[in-house]
Amino acid sequence: MxxxxxxxxxxxxxxxxxxxxxxxxxxxxxxxxxxxxxxxxxxxxxxxxxxxxxxxxxxxxxxxxxxxxxxxxxxxxxxxxxxxxxxxxxxxxxxxxxxxxxxxxxxxxxxxxxxxxxxxxxxxxxxxxxxxxxxxxxxxxxxxxxxxxxxxxAIVDHIVKSTVETILSANGQLSVDELSQQTNINRRQLERKFLLAIGLSPKQLSKTIRLQRTLKMLLNKQFTNLTSLAYENEYYDQAHFTKDFKELTGFTPKEFYGNNLKMSLLFYGTD
The missing domain is CATH 2.60.120.10 (Jelly Rolls)
Known part of the structure; x- marks a missing residue:
């Protein structure tokens, strides 16, 4: 390949x-x-x-x-x-x-x-x-x-662009309210702009970016256990971590971690 x-x-x-x-x-x-x-x-x-x-x-x-x-x-x-x-x-x-x-x-x-x-x-x-x-x-x-x-x-809204950059630099760990305060725009308006420009809400994009960082840490074995991995990526608790993980990958963290084949297939096409 x-x-x-x-x-x-x-x-x-x-x-x-x-x-x-x-x-x-x-x-x-x-x-x-x-x-x-x-x-x-x-x-x-x-x-x-x-x-x-x-x-x-x-x-x-x-x-x-x-x-x-x-x-x-x-x-x-x-x-x-x-x-x-x-x-x-x-x-x-x-x-x-x-x-x-x-x-x-x-x-x-x-x-x-x-x-x-x-x-x-x-x-x-x-x-x-x-x-x-x-x-x-x-x-x-x-x-x-x-x-x-x-x-x-100019069709790319500067507020959306700067908010995306903030989400990426924060590894998806900021709440929508925090993003709204940083951009000085109300939450509903920010969500409307995101859906138009990206097709995802700020919360959805943040969830995706946070999981991508978590997956890369898993792939590179940059963690001591799954609990510490969840807290390092600022999930509220293990249940929150498992819910988001399964929603976006189709596997629980344990299923993912326990199968190197699944790991390699999940990362097909990423950089």
Whole structure:
């Protein structure tokens, strides 16, 4: 399995977190994989075989060839159907808004085909990316496409942007009231701005960012026991920790910690 990360150009760095590619032969990618919410929307291009995506009811659908995946509020379970070849654009939490032709909240937990968002331009960039022969060529194509669409960066609300930065620097450990006080904007107004720009409430994004930090500490074994891990990440108590953990990963902390295979699958696609 070959996973590579690439930096965006300077003009897109405030919008795009990174690009990544994943390539793997069929025999190495037959397991189900669980993707944990990380607060970032992604634009995915399958230049390899397609993936199955499992619904909450346990049924499966075939993902589109190219799509934008909305904000995840629960774990996403997928399974490759053959050889993997993926090129992805990972946006910052508030980064997709300048390109959204439909309300971001409506894209939640959903793979939305590029044509539905961008029309004929979506079909054209889809074909160009799929026909490209290298990651660098794909990056050049997608950056040209996005820069042409990026006519007004001011659409990204400065209050949302600064609040996202605060959430990230605090590892999601501030309450919504604390965030509201720091930005000098009332809670309801802040929540409305977040839902419009990100598709998540400040509380949801904070919960996601805090769990991501906790998962990375687990992965790097930077803790003495699960109780200390919960308190270091400022969960109220063990029950609060377990509830948030299972909501976003599908596992309890003990299940996650006790199975290295699940750990590796959960971290597929993260940086």
């Amino acid at each position: 070959d996973y590579q990360i690439y930096e965006p150009c300077e003009d897109l760095a405030t919008i795009i977190k990174c690009y990544w590619t994943l390539e793997s032969p069929k025999e190495d990618t037959q397991e189900m994989q669980t993707i944990v919410p990380d607060g970032c929307m992604e634009m995915i291009f399958h230049y390899g075989d397609l993936y199955k995506q499992y619904t909450e009811s346990g049924n499966s659908i075939i993902q589109p060839k190219c799509f934008v995946i909305g904000q995840l509020t629960r774990p996403l379970t997928i399974k490759p159907m053959g050889e993997t070849g993926i090129f992805s654009v990972r946006f910052h939490p508030n980064g997709f808004l300048p390109f959204a032709a439909i309300p971001i909240k409506e894209m939640e937990n959903t793979a939305v085909p590029l044509e539905q968002i961008f029309g004929n331009a979506g079909k054209k960039i889809e074909q160009n990316i799929l026909n490209a022969h290298s990651a660098l060529e794909r990056i050049r194509l997608i950056e040209s496409f996005l820069l042409n669409l990026l006519t007004d960066t």
